[in-house]
Amino acid sequence: MFQHNRRLMNLMEATNFVIRGIQLEVTDVLRDSAINRTSRLFLHNQRITSIHMDLQLDHTRGAAERFLAKGHIQVGRHNLAASARSENIYKAVDLLVDAFDALLRGQVDRPQNSAETAGLEEALPSS
Secondary structure, three states: OHHHHHHHHHHHHOOEEEEEEEOOOOOHHHHHHHHHHHOOHHHHOOOEEEEEEEEEEOOOOOHHHOEEEEEEEEEOOEEEEEEEEEOOHHHHHHHHHHHHHHHHHHHHHOOOOHHHHHHHHHHOOOO
């Protein structure tokens, strides 16, 4: 267990992690919380090279959708993007990480090389 956690921490340290606040101050607690929540993404894919998050306070929205968390993850040469809205910035970050998690699980299920992809495209009926 300890070696697994150390390996996970090494992967996270090697990743370019950027958090930016838009009309919102990114405190140390918020930054640490976002980094902690994203650690589970490395369980699905250890090839993540960068994670970028924009956390925004949107005054034009109602209280239920006041905070927006959006971002993208670089996995190899693929760029996965997602966003989430909530009344709480921490919940918005959780929802964003859930969206990234679902995207990464989808990446695992997809064929990895172009030959497999070409074979699937040929087998699919055209619409």
